[in-house]
């Protein structure tokens with residue numbers, strides 16, 4: 607295990623009960639919209655979902671709601687899983703998940719890849735691909751966003767977000783022979799940092815080109831079938 611992986615393990619295994627919970631208005635606004643947008647982008651029916659790095663359940667909760675399915679979550683931190691209100695959750699590392707091949711129609715991962723060393727990112731994507739039958743979706747911080755850059759400079763555990771942008775995400779999908787269906791930047795909301803009073807104005811700005819150009823997160827949806 608390299609030093610970045612050791613740092614992550616220490617960071618995520620600390621007590622996380624002071625984080626926002628899934629009912630916070632900023633969290634609801636961001637993740638509800640994100641899950642609904644994903645549902646609209648997916649061309650065929652999805653009947654099972656796994657959310658990798660589900661943590662305290664932000665994305666998992668709203669995936670379950672949008673797709674009307676009990677989404678399963680996996681995370682290596684028992685501290686994060688303890689504050690996750692969803693019933694389906696398993697403690698495991700994303701690079702070694704206890705599921706059969708092609709077990710889930712859709713496998714998602716929100717805000718986890720930048721917490722992995724380069725080698726581990728590759729192992730994680732391979733493992734997501736192994737358990738996915740149809741689609742993989744990843745959302746990560748946009749390293750081209752100035753606020754994200756400043757945040758990364760002050761938080762060592764976030765440092766690798768500086769690598770991430772749409773180009774980087776596209777590249778790791780292509781290296782794994784995954785067919786990209788959609789790639790986009792969106793939202794000026796930060797789930798754990800945007801103050802509640804800014805929600806009305808940012809909600810309006812999120813509907814403008816400002817969010818798709820300078821948003822905080824970059825997203826890629828792909829199909830797991832290999833290119834011929």
Ligand SMILES: C[S@@+](CC[C@H](N)C(=O)[O-])C[C@H]1O[C@@H](n2cnc3c(N)ncnc32)[C@H](O)[C@@H]1O
Nearest residue numbers: 618659660661664681682683686699700716717
């Ligand atoms: C920034 S949080 C994101 C939580 C949630 N997905 C969200 O969007 O709010 C990152 C999560 O990834 C988990 N994580 C980090 N490294 C992991 C690994 N190697 N395997 C499984 N989970 C991991 C952490 O425990 C944490 O819950």
